[in-house]
Amino acid sequence: MSEIKIVFTGSMGAGKTTAIAAISEIPVISTDVRATDADVLQRKETTTVAMDYGELTLEDGQKLRLYGTPGQQRFEYMWKILARGALGLVILIDNSGSDPIGELVRYIDNFREFINETSAVIGISHMDTNPEPDLQSYYSYLQERGIELPVLPVDARSSDSVVMLIQALLAMLEFG
Amino acid sequence: MLAPAIVKQVEVRLDKLLEMCSAVDAVVVATLDGHLCAMKQREKSYSLERLATMGSTLMSLGDTITAELAMGTCDNIISENRNGVVAFMHINDDLVLVSLTTSKNSLGMLLGYSRSCAQDVAKMV
Amino acid sequence: MAHFKITTKALNKNDDVLFKSMLQIVNAQLTAEWSFHDDAEIILVDMEEREGQQFWQQQQAQRVLIAYAREKPAEATWFLPRPIRVKPLIQTLNALAAAQQFLPTAAASSTTTPATTPSISSIPSTPAIKTASPVVSTASLSQDAFDPEQSLIGLLKQAVAKQQAMCFQIAAATPLFFSAKRQQCLTAQLQLNTLAATPTHLYNVSQEQIQCEPIAETAVIKAIAEQGGQFYPLAAIIWLTALSASKGRLIVGHLLQQPVKLKHWPNLAVLPHQPHHIRLAAFMTRNSATLATVAEKTQVSIAQVVDFFNACQLEQLVEHTEQAALLNKNNVSDAKRSLFRGILKRLLQ
Ligand SMILES: Nc1nc2c(ncn2[C@@H]2O[C@H](COP(=O)(O)OP(=O)(O)OP(=O)(O)O)[C@@H](O)[C@H]2O)c(=O)[nH]1
Ligand SMILES: [Mg+2]
Numbered sequence: 001m002s003e004i005k006i007v008f009t010g011s012m013g014a015g016k017t018t019a020i021a022a023i024s025e026i027p028v029i030s031t032d033v034r035a036t037d038a039d040v041l042q043r044k045e046t047t048t049v050a051m052d053y054g055e056l057t058l059e060d061g062q063k064l065r066l067y068g069t070p071g072q073q074r075f076e077y078m079w080k081i082l083a084r085g086a087l088g089l090v091i092l093i094d095n096s097g098s099d100p101i102g103e104l105v106r107y108i109d110n111f112r113e114f115i116n117e118t119s120a121v122i123g124i125s126h127m128d129t130n131p132e133p134d135l136q137s138y139y140s141y142l143q144e145r146g147i148e149l150p151v152l153p154v155d156a157r158s159s160d161s162v163v164m165l166i167q168a169l170l171a172m173l174e175f176g
Numbered sequence: 177m178l179a180p181a182i183v184k185q186v187e188v189r190l191d192k193l194l195e196m197c198s199a200v201d202a203v204v205v206a207t208l209d210g211h212l213c214a215m216k217q218r219e220k221s222y223s224l225e226r227l228a229t230m231g232s233t234l235m236s237l238g239d240t241i242t243a244e245l246a247m248g249t250c251d252n253i254i255s256e257n258r259n260g261v262v263a264f265m266h267i268n269d270d271l272v273l274v275s276l277t278t279s280k281n282s283l284g285m286l287l288g289y290s291r292s293c294a295q296d297v298a299k300m301v
Numbered sequence: 302m303a304h305f306k307i308t309t310k311a312l313n314k315n316d317d318v319l320f321k322s323m324l325q326i327v328n329a330q331l332t333a334e335w336s337f338h339d340d341a342e343i344i345l346v347d348m349e350e351r352e353g354q355q356f357w358q359q360q361q362a363q364r365v366l367i368a369y370a371r372e373k374p375a376e377a378t379w380f381l382p383r384p385i386r387v388k389p390l391i392q393t394l395n396a397l398a399a400a401q402q403f404l405p406t407a408a409a410s411s412t413t414t415p416a417t418t419p420s421i422s423s424i425p426s427t428p429a430i431k432t433a434s435p436v437v438s439t440a441s442l443s444q445d446a447f448d449p450e451q452s453l454i455g456l457l458k459q460a461v462a463k464q465q466a467m468c469f470q471i472a473a474a475t476p477l478f479f480s481a482k483r484q485q486c487l488t489a490q491l492q493l494n495t496l497a498a499t500p501t502h503l504y505n506v507s508q509e510q511i512q513c514e515p516i517a518e519t520a521v522i523k524a525i526a527e528q529g530g531q532f533y534p535l536a537a538i539i540w541l542t543a544l545s546a547s548k549g550r551l552i553v554g555h556l557l558q559q560p561v562k563l564k565h566w567p568n569l570a571v572l573p574h575q576p577h578h579i580r581l582a583a584f585m586t587r588n589s590a591t592l593a594t595v596a597e598k599t600q601v602s603i604a605q606v607v608d609f610f611n612a613c614q615l616e617q618l619v620e621h622t623e624q625a626a627l628l629n630k631n632n633v634s635d636a637k638r639s640l641f642r643g644i645l646k647r648l649l650q
Contacts, residue, residue, distance in 0.1 A: 023648075056644075059643055059647065064644055139565045148587055150565075153568065164570065167648065171582065172587075173633070174583070175587075176583035
């Protein structure tokens with residue numbers, strides 16, 4: 001059986017670190033450092049360079065491990081390392097980015113094999129401030145590529161919202 | 177990121193490191209968030225951009241580990257391998273120095289010369 | 302008067318005896334006649350016992366399960382709090398009876414369900430596509446169909462067409478306002494779980510029972526400022542009404558044996574939902590199947606599948622397909638399934 005772990009990946013600033021912090025029961029182990037890229041600094045001060053790590057203890061004492069990847073492309077080598085053996089993938093996309101649909105495609109392509117073997121759910125963040133592109137645009141794009149994954153709005157700061165995504169992921173793993 | 181004039185100065189210092197210590201094969205200065213600032217190598221044999229980014233990943237993991245153990249900031253991380261040694265060290269809070277040698281027996285030299293190079297670079301930036 | 306049979310599963314001896322005697326005590330206060338029968342299709346399941354949980358997970362479409370526990374499990378539609386008390390028992394059984402009367406199932410005795418009335422409950426619990434019975438094929442055309450126009454949805458549509466702000470209400474319950482200017486609805490916070498446990502409310506009654514008054518736009522804002530509440534997109538109210546008012550009846554103009562698929566997930570960040578809706582969305586976006594197959598594969602009751610389908614239909618998410626096409630999903634081991642349940646349980650704590 002796979003390790004009990006779920007991996008959060010997706011675009012820079014989408015809220016991977018925030019989402020894990022929102023639901024983890026231990027203080028998140030984070031490797032965020034001060035960012036130097038102009039496009040990062042426009043939005044936030046720090047960026048993840050290795051990983052985020054959080055935990056939830058299940059009733060039988062087993063741990064559900066939550067890993068977050070760095071979002072920036074240059075840390076791509078961490079993506080595969082972290083995803084190895086995971087139950088499934090949560091892909092977060094920042095709707096306020098310059099090409100959010102392009103970003104999604106990049107992550108789906110990168111993790112294609114992993115997704116085929118397990119499953120994934122896509123959360124679109126910052127829709128409160130940036131409603132466009134809307135969900136339909138994401139679905140149209142995915143349908144053209146024959147991809148049937150859930151796309152749901154998420155606010156990474158809200159634990160309910162993050163829980164909803166994981167619920168969808170579990171349902172995809174079991175029934176989808 | 178560093179101003180071009182400072183990058184020049186840093187590069188001169190890195191050249192000096194290669195000159196002073198023949199065992200060092202390549203050296204990189206990177207930001208802690210993984211951007212290459214300056215590099216020098218004897219032969220064009222390594223992709224130093226990637227080394228810069230990976231150096232930042234490893235250094236921040238080192239910091240995370242030492243913080244967890246309440247041991248202060250992480251000074252160096254050493255990777256000893258069959259065909260050489262890689263050293264990662266903090267220049268200051270924002271910069272990392274990564275140096276490497278293909279000679280297995282030069283760990284001490286690599287560390288000593290790299291540390292003094294890092295101290296000099298810290299004064300420049 | 303309708304007659305229902307009920308039994309228990311995994312209750313310890315004391316609780317079992319207590320339940321049987323309580324059932325007799327409260328019978329005079331129930332809207333239907335209830336009796337205890339070992340082979341009944343309405344079953345009170347002790348969710349704090351391993352045996353009960355296992356039984357719950359193998360739940361079959363035609364059965365109606367009532368969860369018995371200290372806390373309401375997220376996956377339960379019907380719930381009786383532990384320990385058994387008179388008042389909650391009466392409420393639960395009456396609510397269940399009200400819901401069952403809209404949906405004559407195998408759980409109700411045949412006196413309330415003329416054998417000739419085609420109903421979705423006549424689907425066998427493990428239907429194969431090729432053996433769907435002829436009874437099933439006419440079901441959607443029966444008088445049992447769900448007509449959204451006869452529910453709150455019809456009234457909302459009229460309000461939208463007339464561009465008129467409205468107040469909708471039944472009895473003394475919290476009103477729902479429609480603002481024509483914003484094309485949104487306003488009401489106190491909606492809790493689908495609470496609504497599901499309430500026998501009658503604005504979202505599950507027929508139009509005639511709803512008081513519907515034109516009001517000024519300013520009055521909408523004023524009322525909400527006074528009573529508290531929030532804005533909901535029209536789609537969320539239509540969705541909620543379809544889920545609540547369908548009561549297991551298929552929406553008009555649809556055939557039960559037609560394989561269907563969802564174009565994509567409903568926007569569950571906005572649309573009120575319960576955990577079983579998430580399962581259904583996962584299955585129905587990936588597989589093309591008849592609703593009976595959906596119920597079987599997802600272990601959700603056929604009535605709930607139909608409610609969800611109706612809501613999706615009104616959201617324009619449904620795609621009709623010529624043939625059923627099921628993905629072969631055999632790789633999920635029992636160990637994994639129980640792990641997923643464990644994770645879900647922890648997340649919803
Ligand atoms: N307005 C708004 N802000 C959000 C939302 N979701 C997350 N945020 C904010 O966006 C920022 C996300 O930052 P991080 O969690 O560091 O993002 P990340 O995905 O870990 O980024 P990298 O590690 O750099 O790839 C935080 O400041 C959050 O508070 C949302 O839905 N709306
Ligand atoms: Mg991060």
